[in-house]
Amino acid sequence: MFNYYLKLGWLSLRANPLLSLLMVAAIGVGIGACMTILTVNYTMSGNPIPHKSDQLYHVQLDSWDANDPGEDGYNPPDQVTYNDAMALMNGAPGFRQVASNRSGLVLEPEGDDERPFSVDVRNTWADFFPMFDTPFLYGSGWDDTADTTREPVVVLSRELNERVFGGEDSVGRTVRMNGLNFRVVGVLDEWMVVPKFYDVTNGPFNETEEAFIPFNLAVDQELPRNGNTNCWKPPEGDGFEAFKNSECVWIQFWAELRDEQEKAAFSNWLDAYVAEQKELGRFPRPLNNRVLAVMEWMEDRQVVEDDAQVMLGLSFLFLVVCLLNTIGLLLAKFMRKTGDISVRRALGARRSDLFRQHMVEAGLIGLGGGVLGIALTWLGLRGIEVLFGEFVENLVGLDWVMMLTAVGLAIVSALVAGLYPTWRATRIMPASQLKAQ
């Protein structure tokens, strides 16, 4: 019977093309508006590393001022101090753990004509690459001995490798940055995480870095730092050594903990560490360490912007208006078919038959609206891209999940809109005569 209803629906829509088109357009526009905004929200709130997001934990220690709430109120700061980062790297029992921070260096290409240019850099540890499953085009990450020997090694992004080495396998070659010669050990393949969960502090929708170098090397060489730094009291004295020993937070700390046991062990270690530090007069606030999995951390940071949420709310209300419109038009359409319906009833159609027939017709309109909606969503996303520019470049992709969602949402919306008109249609009495008006 379903095919029969499809055929009837199609015939009915074709019989009144203008009205049908209007309904398809109303649903399509509503879906387009919703899906455009939903896509941006969905990408913002997406899971950047789904296969192991529940094994990766962001670590916070509450080393902040007892008197002043920080930027985060009485929550622990979002980054850790150098001393704490090093203590954790050396002693904490995580399966893998990585302290890293953002930096920017100047790269001097070979050849006299090439001008030096600046690159985004991440200072990090050998475990960064296996921990975050970075894809490699050539070579690999550095061996963890490089972390301790402070060997000048570098992993390049695919783009930087294109720019400096024309895309060749550059493993073993040298790049000069800030006066240091770095040996290339690996080149990443296209690697993009949205949101950039491992450093939300410096911009959750920034690009991933162009080069990765050993953290200890960067500290030893006092290479410039480029990221957010927060201090609740000034370093005691001048110089980098004083800064390292200060209460300033500037390092993001992540741990890979494979199960609850590892997590418990890690948390216990943290608590013990903080207790020990309290003895030494640090950590003036009550014990408040946090170990949050990727998605908990994204939630905590509210990486989905308020604007996007406001627009999402408004766009759903917009869809409501479109649906009210569709209900009206469907009602008009079905009521014009009073004659047909009463004849069908006389010929033995049950109410349930008519119900299904008209819901299928509404569903067909929804399908049309969904397809139009996808096209409009694509257009809408291009519009958002034009409006907001590079800030949203990574947020305006349309994947198959969203396309299916669009069609699904459109059909469901149309069915919801069709309910009342269909119910009215099934209430039409069977009749032996078609009454005029």
Add this chain to the structure above:
Amino acid sequence: MLSMQNISMVYRTDTVETHALRQFNLDVGEGEFVAITGPSGSGKTTFLNIAGLLEKFTSGRYELDGKDVSSLSDAATSRVRNEKIGFVFQGFNLIPDLNVFDNVDVPLRYRGFNGAERKQRIERVLDMVGLASRQKHLPAQLSGGQQQRVAIARALAGEPRFLLADEPTGNLDSQMAMSIMELIQEINRGGTTIIMVTHDPTLANLAGRNVHIRDGRVSDSDADTQLAEVAVG
């Protein structure tokens, strides 16, 4: 075949009560061809709607094919209409968006026949009404007589025991009307019980029995005399 006892039908609005049928009694036997006549407003249409299970009545008892159909659910009455009753309407009531084949197909779909069975039945009844070659035409492309033949084919496709015709020739010229009446008589000869509502005494005379309705009641006094009066008036 059909038995109505003390059927009453009262239409109520806030202010007015209209008695469309009062204590209406009628028995129709298997294979009969009965014509129902009566002046405008006499209750003919109400009778037809009740007989065809299109409308519920206020009180009384109605048996169709030996079964009480007075208090069936909506779905059950639909089933009865679909399987046992064929309708032929004055206005043909073809569905304008569907072609001839699909119009005849409508009751068969609700009957749940498979595709092959439906096709075979549709072709047989269209052949019977002489429209086998017009399967793909839309109603608007046919003459009135042809449209009514399609409607009759549609009514017969499910092989109902019982055909209800409401002024089947009312919208046709006399020549076409005669050919439709011949078709109906032929169907009756095939064993189908027929009740035809009409105001035309000549047509009524083609039926085996005439029942005259006046003021919502069967007027038992000599039906032929009544008809003669109407004809003269």
Add this chain to the structure above:
Amino acid sequence: MQFGPIWRALMRNKTGAILIALQVAVTMAIMVNAISIIQTRAEAMARPSGIDEPNIFYISSIGFNDAFNERVAVEEDLAALRAMPGVVDALQTNSVPLSGGGWSMGLQTEPGDDMDGVGVAVYFVDDHALDTYDLELVAGEFFSPTDIEWREGSSSTWPDRTVITVAMAEALFGEDEWRSGVGKTVYINNNEPMTVTGIIDRMQAAWNGWDGVERTMLVPQRTLFGSSRYIIRAEPGLRDELMPQVEEMLAQSNKDRIVRGLRTMEETRERSYRGDASMIKLLMFTIGLLLLITALGIVGLASFSVSRRTKQIGTRRALGATRADIAGYFMSENLLISGMGVLLGAALTVGLNMWMVDAFDLDRMEVWLVPAAMGVLLVVGQLAVFGPARRASSVPPAVATRTV
């Protein structure tokens, strides 16, 4: 036109009317709240940065090897920049208003670790700041050349004097007492004293979304952070001509550094408020589309209602109704429906606004928006129904006698 009979006729056929009224109501709720957001954004964007935006541009200089002597480079660069024809003045600093990246500290009026500080944006400048930014000194004195010191990247101490904005002075000393701030001592890093020597009228911080965006302090230091920013103010009309010249001059004069990030203040403002500007456009587009859809809905259902009542209209015409009477009937009908819609809409609007204020910390809407939106929607409704109403008025009286 009498509303009584129209109302009674409506009540006998409610569904279409209810659908339209609901559409009008939701449209109004979205419209008013969107406009309220637009207003807030537009106001934020209209705040002046306090500096001569049309003529200012800036560029960064980053040393990258040991041969780079930053102190010498900065002095040479500033001398060269200030000597360029077309340059009004130039200085070296750490950050640019509205650029998104900067340095903030806390100042307090009493020393002590347990005293609350007032957040403030820090700009390191020299004695050319008033001229370069086009700031107005409203109290006290500005820095003299002898006040200017050098600041190392890892330095944690502060010079003994500062100039702050009126907004910062108000936050520290009280709304009406800000003038009294001149000569007073404030404490940075809880305990380190600085004297407020002067107060400037206005200069925005780097973050436009910060509620203290006008709380700024100027510190008389040139920085040795490895990377510097030069702010250059051009004579009116010469900015675009000067920009490439400045870039080339800096790039050629010292090969141990790179220059990058050449950008005008105007572009910085545009980038800073891009999110807000885009939000405004997006919301305006939404409002437009929404009004269009609602209008189409009104046209659709009114047309349906006209075609359903063709015979009735013919009868009325036959009974002596003029064309204007018929058109008036449909216009009045719409006025009734839209009227119900905007009344319901007013309630919905307030509800939605209360929720949004609560959930997203938005500003409460201005009350006059509600009656204004009611008026707009009533007008839109009348315009939308005009077409169908005119079609209704052209139904000939002869329809009355036609069967079917």
